[in-house]
Amino acid sequence: MKAIYIYKYLMISFIALLLVSCTSTEVDAKFDQNATERLSARQKELNDVLLSSAEGWKAVYYTDSTQLGGWTHLFKFLPEGKVDMASDFTLGTDTDTKTYRSQYEIQAGSTASLVFTTGNRIHLLSDANNYPTSALKAKGYLGDFQFFYYGQKNGDIIFRTNRNGHFLRFVKATAQDWTDLPKNTPVIDGLRGNAASPLFRIMETNDGVATHQFDFDYNPNARFGTATSLDLGSQEAYDVAFAFTPTGVVSKLPVVVKGQKLTNFLYDSTTANFVATGTNGVSATIKFRNEPTRLTExxxxxxxxxxxxxxxxxxxxxxxxxxxxxxxxxxxxxxxxxxxxxxxxxxxxxxxxxxxxxxxxxxxxxxxxxxxxxxxxxxxxxxxxxxxxxxxxxxxxxxxxxxxxxxxxxxxxxxxxxxxxxxxxxxxxxxxxxxxxxxxxxxxxxxxxxxxxxxxxxxx
Structure with missing residues (x-):
């Protein structure tokens, strides 16, 4: 009998909760629009926020940080579906940071999405005929021009890419961002080198006591490098995925030296070195070298x-x-x-x-x-x-x-x-x-x- 009373009590409690929830003004407000109306509101919300930033938005776009670096893009969204865009994308040896105008749309699907509908700088990362390594032939840079809207956080816009589902964050740009973008070019050239630059590179780490050298293989088209230890018997290695700034490079993948994660390498144009500095003497330096790090048979x-x-x-x-x-x-x-x-x-x-x-x-x-x-x-x-x-x-x-x-x-x-x-x-x-x-x-x-x-x- 006690079990029956307990069961009845639980049923009465559940019905009471259900009645309360059904009369909640919050829930009523949520469902006073049908699915189409909610999606339309979501589209308007995205378009309004894109237009809300006077200097537009900035995104450092890593399409796949396991094999590619990042590309800085600036967007200024304008009425009537227009957008001004600039990037530091490098094609061959040319880094074009000029601003170009194209079109965009806020499209409806499973959710609202931002779609760049006419060709601009962002499309260079999705062009299958333009690829940075032989492994990516016919795949391009794995980039996208459609981004699904996931909301806002701390003033940033959060998207998810259509092609591989990676998150991409738009942060509010400043006038200085547009002024500084061309300053990435000499840094890009400095790491790539020119016709007179030595062909070999090393990365040298300092743990505050001893230095260690790594063979550094860098692909300037992919903005990706691999450092492999030159110490006999060592298996230590690091991948770096670089995005450029006016003062150096930032790697999404850290170089860990004595427990410190080094990601920000500053460019010294006098020595052509890139130096990441930690604390207590810890550092990592990328530098050119005239001779191969390893001689083969x-x-x-x-x-x-x-x-x-x-x-x-x-x-x-x-x-x-x-x-x-x-x-x-x-x-x-x-x-x-x-x-x-x-x-x-x-x-x-x-x-x-x-x-x-x-x-x-x-x-x-x-x-x-x-x-x-x-x-x-x-x-x-x-x-x-x-x-x-x-x-x-x-x-x-x-x-x-x-x-x-x-x-x-x-x-x-x-x-x-x-x-x-x-x-x-x-x-x-x-x-x-x-x-x-x-x-x-x-x-x-x-x-x-x-x-x-x-x-x-x-x-x-």
Whole structure:
């Protein structure tokens, strides 16, 4: 009987609570609009807040911080669906921070969303034809131009991206933000380097007692780097995902030194170093270096006893690799310009230890109109010299030919090829080393005396 009374009491209490809740003015207010009306109100709320900031909004957009850095975007929303936009996105070596106008809409779906409907800077991160690494070919920078509205917090607007569901925060911009955005450019250039910059980088940490060095592999297109310890037996490594400021770089992923998380690296234009400073002597410094941090035995692959080996710079495959140096790309461009109207170098293909005992570099030219058809070829023959101490290979120049036939006569050296070809025939030698690429086996040829480096596809 007691159980029955308890059950009745609980039922009466539940009904009473239900009646109270049904008469709540708060709930009545919540449901006095249908779903369409609530969504419409949500759209208006988003549009009103976008228009409310006199200097617009700022967002540092990390599309995927496991492999990409961040890009700063500024937005000033205007009546009639117009928006002015600027960013520090870098295409090639050009960082365009100018302001462009386009259109936006507040669209309805499962929730209200901000959609940039005509092309502007934000679309550069979603263009599948524009990708920073071979692993992201046909995927672009994994960016979005539609953002789902999730509300406001402490004056910021919270969105979630359509493509991968990441949160993105818009903070109120200031007039200074618009003035300062172009100041990111020299910092971007400082970390990337130029045609005269050393090709190798290290990161050096100081824990207040001892220093440790890391090989630092940085992709300026992806704004992402990996630091790998040079200490014997150490497995310590860090990834950094950089966004730029007028004074340096900020990594979303910290470098941890003696328990301190270092993320803000200030740029010293005098030394070209980037320095993150903690407390009690703790720091991390990114700096350029003239020599490789590690010498490999890969040069032995080019020796006669290794047999025939063929590698190639291929326009459609290797040109996009970030390890191609600025000097190589500039010499490539000037050589193509001098070659003739509409011609470009489709391949630079070193052949080592052919069956007839010869070795040569084959330069293939195609036309823009028919990029897959070979329009012309020239061959520069060489002999091979290696240095077991320096771990280098030297290509000693021989004759030029128009065919790869042993009996074919020599031709005069093409004058327009000299500046590019001299880098391969450097009497001080080249480093040859396996490199990290996606989708194929890759190697680099790097000058020992100049900042010249190119990525080669391996046919082996």
């Amino acid at each position: 890969d040069y032995k692959l080019l020796m006669p006893q290794s047999g025939n080996n063929v590698y190639a710079y291929i326009y459609s495959i290797t040109k996009a690799e970030s390890a191609n140096s600025a000097l190589f790309l500039s010499l490539l461009a000037s050589t193509e310009a001098a070659a003739g109207t509409g011609l470009f170098i489709n391949r630079i293909q070193p052949w080592f230890n052919n069956a007839d005992g010869t070795s040569y570099i084959e330069y293939r030219f195609s036309t823009v109109a028919n990029p897959t058809v070979v329009a012309a070829r020239v061959y520069h023959y060489f002999t091979i010299k290696t240095d077991a101490t320096a771990k280098t290979v030297t290509l000693q120049p021989g004759v030029w030919k128009s065919t790869a036939t042993a009996a074919s006569p020599a031709i005069a050296a093409p004058a327009f090829m000299k500046a590019l070809d001299d880098q391969f025939m450097n009497p001080s030698g080249l480093y040859f080393a396996r490199t990290q690429v996606s989708g194929y086996t890759g190697y680099t040829l790097t000058s020992t005396t100049t900042p010249f480096r190119l990525v080669l596809y391996s046919f082996q």
